[in-house]
Amino acid sequence: MKQIQEVSEAATALGLLEAVEAMKAGRSLPQYRPLLAMMHFAPERVDAMLRFCKGKPDTPIAYVPPRWGAATPAKVAACAVMAGCRPDYMPVLLAAVRALQARDLNAVGVLTGTGPQTPLVLVHGPVRGKIGINSRGNALGPGVQANATIGRALRFVLAAIGGSIAGLTDRATLGQPGKYTLCMGENQEDSPWPTLHADRGMDRGTSAVTVIFLRGNFDVFTVGQQPESILRTIVNGLKANSHGNVYYGGELAVFLGPDFATRLAAAGYSKADAQRYIFERAHVRAGDLPPEDMQAVRNFRYDEFPDLSADTLIPPARRAEDVLLVVAGGHGIHITISPTAGGLSRSQTVPVEG
DSSP states (O other): OHHHHHHHHHHHHHHHHHHHHHHHTTOOOGGGHHHHHHTTOOHHHHHHHHTTOOSOTTSOSEEETTTTEEEOHHHHHHHHHHHTOOGGGHHHHHHHHHHHTOGGGOHHHHHTSSSOOEEEEEEESTHHHHHTOOOSTTTTSSSOHHHHHHHHHHHHIIIIITOOOBTTTBOOSSOOGGGTOOEEEOOOTTOSSOOHHHHTTOOTTSOEEEEEEEOOOEEEEOSOOSHHHHHHHHHHHHTOTTSHHHHHOSOEEEEEOHHHHHHHHHTTOOHHHHHHHHHHHOOEEGGGSOHHHHHHHHHHTTTTOTTOOTTOEEOSSSSGGGEEEEEOSOSSSEEEEEEBOGGGOOOEEEEOOO
């Protein structure tokens, strides 16, 4: 029974795209009609999506892991319709899809493991306001169509085109809610610092998307208002000694509300200063790990710590600049820390076209 269910789930995801392609070619597939009706599917909705795409509908724009399926605009449009996207969301979704095939993102390795990591679509630049991406209060929560449906559409792309199917190629032990949808904007209007895409060489006024594989999110907060209180709160949160970044290093994501970012900047902290503070203090002592895990760190991060001992202090990222400090969300005292896939993956930032 379990195997039948697994095959059924995979066939459902792939079959929806087959049905859409058949309808666009004028062929009838009666076996898919009930499912398509349930999804409120219609060829004209796919056509509306395609009006916001460059290039030919059937020419691949990317190859999606883990099975490296060809992502054509028509197939991505079908996923967007299933997710409830508006047509003008397509340029952002297509940018995220293009990012998935980047070698350094290592999506095939990350998507097929037992960890809970899933891609965050982080949107930068004027396209956020144009299509209504929420980058302020409750940015990671419900209530905004663009955030909810773009993240959901990318999940459909991974399943229906890439073949990332829970229980088949996706072997996650527990997974996480972000596997349903995970998308938000960077709050650059309320930020005193350069944006992430500006850090990576793009103009602040350019629209772009960053795809980051996150293992999950956890909340820390402080009622303190001094810069040291804010930064020490982040450091203390990162001293939990069993999150993935201890083992794999790489990048780490910290989402800081504009109130705290403004206080830090007013006290003279640049973004680089805050990143360096976190990197230099958020250490875990190797000897506090179980012996097997200490050996795992020795194996995974040997190039950083060839002489690892019990007294070695392990930072949560490879370099200070790998602490991805992003201003997002609204007013308040809460900070979201997101361990990433670490050294297994490097986030990718690509421009939004169109």
